[in-house]
Amino acid sequence: MSKPVILTGVRANNDIHIGNYFGAILPIVDMAKRRSADFDINLFIPDLHSFTTPIDHSKLYDSIRSNARIYTAAGLPLDNQAIHLYRQSRIPAHSELAWILDCFTGFGEMSRMTQFKDKSRKFIDSKMSEDELTNEQKAWDTIHTNVSVGLFNYPVLMAADILLYSASYVPVGDDQTQHLEFTRDIAERMNRKFGDLFVVPKPVAQQHQFFGNDQGLRIKDLVNPTKKMSKSDDSGKGVIFLGDEPQAAHKKIMSATTDSLGKVQYDRENQPGISNLLEILTLVRQDAGKDVSLEQTISQYTGMERYGDFKRIVADEVAEFLANFQARLAAVDEQAIEDKLESSERDMNLVANETLHRVQTAVGLRR
Numbered sequence: 001m002s003k004p005v006i007l008t009g010v011r012a013n014n015d016i017h018i019g020n021y022f023g024a025i026l027p028i029v030d031m032a033k034r035r036s037a038d039f040d041i042n043l044f045i046p047d048l049h050s051f052t053t054p055i056d057h058s059k060l061y062d063s064i065r066s067n068a069r070i071y072t073a074a075g076l077p078l079d080n081q082a083i084h085l086y087r088q089s090r091i092p093a094h095s096e097l098a099w100i101l102d103c104f105t106g107f108g109e110m111s112r113m114t115q116f117k118d119k120s121r122k123f124i125d126s127k128m129s130e131d132e133l134t135n136e137q138k139a140w141d142t143i144h145t146n147v148s149v150g151l152f153n154y155p156v157l158m159a160a161d162i163l164l165y166s167a168s169y170v171p172v173g174d175d176q177t178q179h180l181e182f183t184r185d186i187a188e189r190m191n192r193k194f195g196d197l198f199v200v201p202k203p204v205a206q207q208h209q210f211f212g213n214d215q216g217l218r219i220k221d222l223v224n225p226t227k228k229m230s231k232s233d234d235s236g237k238g239v240i241f242l243g244d245e246p247q248a249a250h251k252k253i254m255s256a257t258t259d260s261l262g263k264v265q266y267d268r269e270n271q272p273g274i275s276n277l278l279e280i281l282t283l284v285r286q287d288a289g290k291d292v293s294l295e296q297t298i299s300q301y302t303g304m305e306r307y308g309d310f311k312r313i314v315a316d317e318v319a320e321f322l323a324n325f326q327a328r329l330a331a332v333d334e335q336a337i338e339d340k341l342e343s344s345e346r347d348m349n350l351v352a353n354e355t356l357h358r359v360q361t362a363v364g365l366r367r
């Protein structure tokens, strides 16, 4: 019997920020270390997902490399045979299965995906002229020529990423929950139609239970703390990238939005900025090897009245975290990463092709 699979990925465009790092990369690296005796751990770089929205293609190759280096600097043990680190684009079965699944996916189903709606809305708000916004036909023309089909149906590719490897557990932030639900739906639909083709990932609630606090964590934007920290934020002021100069990150924290209540309290609803800083502070302390919980950080600072002083504490520790992380990053062994990618890609092509052939047979492409 093969071991159950835990699988996750972080897209390779732009820089990775602390939301991705603490929300996805670090939990999966920690888990990979803790659980690799009982699970296969698939940690992949979804590089085909990188250009669902426009990017600078001349930087893509480097950011793919940089993703692998970040996993390594975060402590991923490259010599562990149960851990697989690979690039999606090096395993053609991802695109092939995505196409087949596309043909069993409803247009309406994809239209309801909030990530698609949010991202295309962002495009509309930022790029469309007054004239286009008031003229419905023009608005549609602009959307149709600028919002890609890739953005529209990338949840299908994501389902293929998961189903090819029969993953049971998929640790992702809650912005990806709907895509996970879709993956379960399409797997069940295909299984009903063609017999047992896919392992259906565990229900999201069960995944939350399994991963405990690791999943569903949402670091917020520093400028607008009611929305999540996101790499597509245009100004970059609300986002701390792992590659930021420590002093620049210090400044971003010092100018983070707070509130007018004037007292540090953990209250996500009424004091989202301060609450976010309390969470970030806990995470950078944990990364420094300190055994602290969010509750302990909260009780240490609750009631503090000078936001400037509180922010300085957070800013100092975030700057220290970045300096340490960047030193670890500079020290990674490039050759070891290259070897790991190549051997994982060899092994994962075999696993993925086995699933793909089963599906191709079921739909009548093979005997």
Ligand code: TYM
Residues within 6 Å of the ligand: 007, 008, 009, 010, 011, 012, 019, 020, 022, 023, 024, 046, 049, 157, 158, 161, 162, 170, 171, 172, 173, 174, 175, 176, 216, 217, 218, 219, 220, 228, 229, 230
């Ligand atoms: P992506 O690259 O946008 O984000 C990668 C992971 O980081 C999480 N995340 C956050 N977590 C906490 N706080 C934040 N502010 C924050 N921002 C992002 C995301 O939830 C995600 O878990 N479609 C996926 C990549 C993907 C994938 C997959 C993941 C493609 N195929 C298969 C798992 C399985 C995405 O765009 O994530």
